[in-house]
Amino acid sequence: MHPSRRGFLGIGSAAFALAFTTNLADPRTAQARAAVKADYPFRLGVASGDPLPDRVILWTRLAPRPLEPLGGLPYNRIQVDWEIAEDEAFTRRVRHGSAWATPEYGHSVHVDAKGLRPGREYFYRFRAGGELSPVGRTKTAPAPRSSPDALRLAFASCASWQDGYYTAYRHLADENPDVVFHLGDYIYEYGIVPSGGTRNTPVPEQFRVQCDTLDRFRVQYGLYKSDPDLQAAHHRAPWIVTWDDHEVLDNWAGRYGPGGEVTEQDYLVIRANAFRAFWENMPVRVPEVRGPDARIYRRFTFGDLAEFNVLDTRQYRDDQVCGDGQQVDCAERLDPARQMIGAEQERWLLDGLGASRAKWNVLAQQVAMMQLDYDAGPAQRLSMDLWDGYRAAKDRLFTGMAERQVSNPVVLTGDIHYNLAGELRADFDDATTPPIGVEFVCTSVSSGGNGNASTGVPPGGSDPVNPHLRFSSYQRGYVSCEVTRGQWRSDFKVVPYVDRPGAPVSTRASLLTLDGAPGLHAL
Numbered sequence: 001m002h003p004s005r006r007g008f009l010g011i012g013s014a015a016f017a018l019a020f021t022t023n024l025a026d027p028r029t030a031q032a033r034a035a036v037k038a039d040y041p042f043r044l045g046v047a048s049g050d051p052l053p054d055r056v057i058l059w060t061r062l063a064p065r066p067l068e069p070l071g072g073l074p075y076n077r078i079q080v081d082w083e084i085a086e087d088e089a090f091t092r093r094v095r096h097g098s099a100w101a102t103p104e105y106g107h108s109v110h111v112d113a114k115g116l117r118p119g120r121e122y123f124y125r126f127r128a129g130g131e132l133s134p135v136g137r138t139k140t141a142p143a144p145r146s147s148p149d150a151l152r153l154a155f156a157s158c159a160s161w162q163d164g165y166y167t168a169y170r171h172l173a174d175e176n177p178d179v180v181f182h183l184g185d186y187i188y189e190y191g192i193v194p195s196g197g198t199r200n201t202p203v204p205e206q207f208r209v210q211c212d213t214l215d216r217f218r219v220q221y222g223l224y225k226s227d228p229d230l231q232a233a234h235h236r237a238p239w240i241v242t243w244d245d246h247e248v249l250d251n252w253a254g255r256y257g258p259g260g261e262v263t264e265q266d267y268l269v270i271r272a273n274a275f276r277a278f279w280e281n282m283p284v285r286v287p288e289v290r291g292p293d294a295r296i297y298r299r300f301t302f303g304d305l306a307e308f309n310v311l312d313t314r315q316y317r318d319d320q321v322c323g324d325g326q327q328v329d330c331a332e333r334l335d336p337a338r339q340m341i342g343a344e345q346e347r348w349l350l351d352g353l354g355a356s357r358a359k360w361n362v363l364a365q366q367v368a369m370m371q372l373d374y375d376a377g378p379a380q381r382l383s384m385d386l387w388d389g390y391r392a393a394k395d396r397l398f399t400g401m402a403e404r405q406v407s408n409p410v411v412l413t414g415d416i417h418y419n420l421a422g423e424l425r426a427d428f429d430d431a432t433t434p435p436i437g438v439e440f441v442c443t444s445v446s447s448g449g450n451g452n453a454s455t456g457v458p459p460g461g462s463d464p465v466n467p468h469l470r471f472s473s474y475q476r477g478y479v480s481c482e483v484t485r486g487q488w489r490s491d492f493k494v495v496p497y498v499d500r501p502g503a504p505v506s507t508r509a510s511l512l513t514l515d516g517a518p519g520l521h522a523l
């Protein structure tokens with residue numbers, strides 16, 4: 001737990017009321033429009049996400065002063081016009097409309113732009129108070145019955161603002177991927193010192209406290225989303241996002257809060273505020289979040305080439321056992337009743353995998369699924385926050401995939417701030433069992449600071465304690481993938497530093513897995 005965490009006693013009911021109040025007052029739109037004109041309203045940029053063959057979510061949030069409550073806007077609703085076109089100059093406009101940016105939703109706008117053509121590039125923008133937003137590029141998913149030859153995607157996670165610059169996001173943007181997956185820790189809930197940490201960029205005193213109220217979460221997103229490199233990455237491709245722990249609280253698990261002075265009721269209020277702020281700030285097609293429960297697991301199909309199951313491994317899991325650390329000999333982790341994604345999501349996942357006609361079946365999720373032994377010696381030291389702490393759930397998933405003869409399972413993971421590539425095995429302690437799939441873990445964008453070129457912990461490469469691990473590095477960056485009918489190639493892109501802007505990018509390693517032959521090959 002982070003040392004700056006403070007007590008939450010007493011804030012519960014006020015924060016709860018803020019999250020759920022609905023303003024039915026007659027909007028004073030003229031006043032609101034004037035406030036918008038006083039300053040540029042699109043300082044958080046635009047975004048698109050959750051692409052389907054005929055539609056995509058278009059997002060913006062009006063905030064002329066992103067670090068102030070309600071983004072510096074009055075408590076009024078504001079009309080926002082949107083348009084989407086086939087060309088960047090908007091001469092071939094295909095859809096347009098208007099939406100309300102309402103204060104109850106932090107003046108965010110989610111438009112589901114429908115009637116689009118599959119597998120096509122589009123450009124979109126918004127207008128409010130006479131001001132035009134930046135132009136975003138997006139792309140729809142291929143037609144359901146199509147057989148695409150290729151898909152280019154990137155995935156990333158863990159972007160602590162105060163730990164460094166988002167150079168990795170800038171390089172990711174330059175690749176123009178078809179789609180970007182973000183696997184969580186998009187924000188960190190931690191308080192930020194007024195000097196702004198590694199960035200040395202001053203932030204207001206209010207950022208010193210950890211996120212708890214909806215307003216506090218909103219300004220945290222405002223700070224993060226003010227970053228030009230993050231905006232560039234959103235402006236260049238549709239994103240499909242899920243959350244990990246730091247969108248809420250370090251290592252939260254289901255209905256189990258951090259304990260101590262934070263009561264369960266307080267924790268659920270914080271969780272509700274965190275979920276609501278996530279929903280307001282992300283280009284997601286999920287129901288409006290109205291409380292401490294929110295279903296965000298969902299599925300995306302790219303013709304018969306790839307199907308992506310986007311998981312939530314936080315909200316439905318049992319509490320971490322044995323003190324939630326790296327443990328030797330924790331028998332409780334083997335309890336067959338323990339859930340990682342919950343019975344309902346587990347059924348949804350296996351049903352989907354069983355019905356899939358896709359060549360590549362992807363789990364886009366948060367925490368490492370392959371076994372990771374952190375002890376370089378004969379002892380086995382496993383992390384209780386990862387799938388290793390939920391062994392029965394992992395076994396049920398692997399058995400279920402084998403029974404359904406799932407084609408080419410690929411797991412995409414974040415969380416751990418290491419680049420890793422490994423083979424998944426039914427029994428990780430028996431190196432002779434054949435791989436049943438592969439896992440690629442992306443390092444952090446900025447969390448942890450500069451990093452270094454070492455492999456470090458967990459012991460990497462072909463180390464005998466983790467024989468299924470084919471590659472590891474402790475550097476900052478993201479992973480870029482080219483998926484074709486014959487192979488899946490993952491390029492681990494790294495930047496040498498994040499404590500100042502402008503670092504170059506390079507490919508640290510490239511790993512291949514072939515259709516019908518689970519296992520990894522280094523290029």
Ligand SMILES: [Fe+2]
Pocket residue numbers: 158159185246415416417444447
């Ligand atoms: Fe993280």
